[in-house]
Amino acid sequence: MENSGLGGKSIILRLEMNTQEIKFGQVASAIFEAGGDMVAIDVIQASGHITVRDITITVTDSVDIDKITKSVKNLRGVRLVNVSDRTFLMHLGGKIETQPKVPIQNRDDLSRVYTPDVARVCTAIQEDPKKAYTLTIKRNTVAVISDGSAVLGLGNVGPYAAMPVMEGKSMLFKQFAGVDSFPICLDTQDTEEIIACIKAIAPAFGGINLEDIASPRCFEIEQRLREELEIPVFHDDQHGTAVVLYAALINALKIVGKSIDQVKVIVCGIGAAGVACSKILLSAGVKEIIGVDREGALASGNNYTNSMWQWYAENTNPHRVQGSLREVIQGADVFIGLSAGGLLTREDVLSMADKPIVFAMANPNPEIKPEEVEDIVGVIATGRSDYPNQINNVLCFPGIFRAALDCRATTINEEMKLAAAEAIASAVSDEERNPSYIIPSVFNQNVVKAIRELVVKAAISSGVARRFPRE
Ligand SMILES: NC(=O)C1=CN([C@@H]2O[C@H](COP(=O)(O)OP(=O)(O)OC[C@H]3O[C@@H](n4cnc5c(N)ncnc54)[C@H](O)[C@@H]3O)[C@@H](O)[C@H]2O)C=CC1
Ligand SMILES: CC(=O)C(=O)O
Ligand SMILES: [Mg+2]
Incomplete structure (x- = not known):
């Protein structure tokens, strides 16, 4: 390959x-x-x-x-x-632009889209704020917001350098699910300021997609905004990634013939994505997950200043294994990399169990390149567009927001995430599934449709939908 x-x-x-x-x-x-x-x-x-x-x-x-x-x-x-x-x-000049939906050809048009007639629309919304959904862009628009602190695997590159990624996410929202969005990069990395800024701009939007905000700050920001806003707030690097990872693992396990409650999983990089991926796997029944970060395996008994790591150590690693990645990976069935490029070696993979599953998902450079280990793995996947098996949150966020906007969900809950994972996994049929095809292509038009259908159902049955979409 x-x-x-x-x-x-x-x-x-x-x-x-x-x-x-x-x-x-x-x-x-x-x-x-x-x-x-x-x-x-x-x-x-x-x-x-x-x-x-x-x-x-x-x-x-x-x-x-x-x-x-x-x-x-x-x-x-x-x-x-x-x-x-x-x-x-x-x-050059950025990747997106704003397009009017109706042409302004004469004074009559002008006075309708703008003053004086627009004032009647403003008053109608003032009298019934729900009308913001029918009379403004709120119905179909998401804010893609970053503080530039954990951009791909590049790290803290700041708000200007984060813009190309956020513009890209906006393109993907529109192209794959017809969702309009604005890329917004905030020139602050202060938790309270970020929360205040997002709350202040929320009226224009039907949802907030948080992107590339470093951990552990991202956890508090998301939790507070979920509590304080009535529109879905979704940290893509956590939940979008977790949904797609889980979908890919369901299919990869079928290929290697292992069951989810029997596998030993190593998650490398216990940041935003690593924590959320571990949580979805715990709820899916994985019993042995060991998280590894820069200082080695996280194990209970150790003291961590990062409160999420403290939680992690207490809820994973049942045998309290300590040591470096190289030590703890021995005998593991699954490696999930959400850390940085080049951390995993061929020797590490050779020390894993039979038919190992290697998901090297760091961007832009994976923890190990597929060509280094393709002859010794059961399944390998990366986050990149230029190898087979792309495990990337782009498979999730357009469809899950399409569904959330269409049913005007107040939130994106666990039921909706699991429904999205199921939709993605089942887009690869039993006949199609093979080691180079465990996850559908982002260009498979059935994926967004399937996610929308199952996620809307999950939103309705879990009581967070404010509207029942027709089709
Ligand atoms: N394929 C996909 O869909 C996605 C991939 N990612 C990738 O995963 C990586 C992490 O992203 P986030 O969780 O958002 O960032 P983050 O900054 O929240 O977490 C990264 C974690 O990796 C750890 N880490 C960095 N270098 C390490 C090393 N040498 N050894 C062990 N741990 C190390 C950091 O200490 C941190 O805890 C990035 O490369 C990102 O591009 C993230 C989200 C989605
Ligand atoms: C894919 C993505 O969101 C990331 O690498 O950060
Ligand atoms: Mg990201």
């Missing part, structure tokens, strides 16, 4: 060529020999002997882009005009 490069680097070389001095085949050979995989050629300009072409090249992590550009520059009759990175090009 090889990183296909889809999520890797893709560059465009703009080359000016003198066709009297060089043939395109020579350029193509030079690129190929330097390790580049040419995937598209666009002729930008052709006049006389001079042609300008954009050559799109994908490169794997091991390929040196400088080597490709140098070998092209060394060719007689070629001028390298520009090198651009397709990923950066896609980010």
Whole structure:
């Protein structure tokens, strides 16, 4: 299995060529020999002997882009005009925009969408605040909010650098579930200030998706907002990840023929995602979970300043095992990585039980690359888009919010999360399931529909729906 490069680097070389001095085949050979995989050629300009072409090249992590550009520059009759990175090009000016739903073509339109007629709509909402759901964007809009403190596995990169991820989440909300959203990055990492800001902006939104807020602060922020707001507040890194992880584990266990109450599970990285994933597995019946963070296994009897770790140590690790990841992973059936890239070695995986399940979910770099262990695992999955078995919260958050908005749920509760996991797991049929296909693709259009159906039912039966959607 090889990183296909889809999520890797893709560059465009703009080359000016003198066709009297060089043939395109020579350029193509030079690129190929330097390790580049040419995937598209666009002729930008052709006049006389001079042609300008954009050559799109994908490169794997091991390929040196400088080597490709140098070998092209060394060719007689070629001028390298520009090198651009397709990923950066896609980010120019940001990735989303606001679109009016009705055109404003004349003064009459203007006075309806804006003053004076809009005032009548304002008064109607003032008299009956529930009308905010029918007369404003609240019905279909979620705020995607981060403080930039735990962005992917990059860490505390701050609110400006967090924006591309939040814009991406907003695109995914719209593309996969038709949910509108605003990316909002707060320039504060103070728990009380974050809570106050979110409460203050909540009137515009039908739900709050918290994203990439570091632990343990994220736990208090989410809990307080859930208590203090009447719209769903969902920390995606906790619950979105837990839902998808559980769905993937259900199917992976079927492949290796092990049962959930018999497996020993190691969770590496006891932060937002690690805690929530462990909790969903405990409620699903896993008996032996050992959490490992920077200082080794969390075990009761130790004292932790992080109150969530104290809870964790007391509710997992039944045999009070101590030690490093390398020590405690021996004999484990399942490894769940929610920490940082490159922490797991092939030797660690070799020391696991027969047919080990390895979910290396740190982004952007997994705890171990699939190609390092694919010959010795039962199942391997990552969080990335460019390997098979992508365990990523993108499979959950669009559909679960679609359902919550449609039934105007006051919250997203445990019943709704379990329903979402069941919907995701069952999107892979018994015939389809295999070690490279334990989890449906995010492009499988049945997934959001299935999540919506089961989650709406769960919201209604658990009494948190304020509306019964028709279809
Ligand atoms: N695939 C997916 O859907 C998701 C993946 N993630 C990934 O999981 C990772 C953690 O995310 P969050 O829980 O949101 O962050 P977090 O900051 O709340 O938690 C990270 C935890 O990992 C621990 N850690 C870091 N380096 C470690 C090391 N060398 N050894 C042991 N523990 C270490 C930290 O101490 C912390 O407790 C990130 O890489 C993130 O991209 C997170 C959410 C979803
Ligand atoms: C996928 C995601 O939310 C993360 O890596 O933080
Ligand atoms: Mg995240």
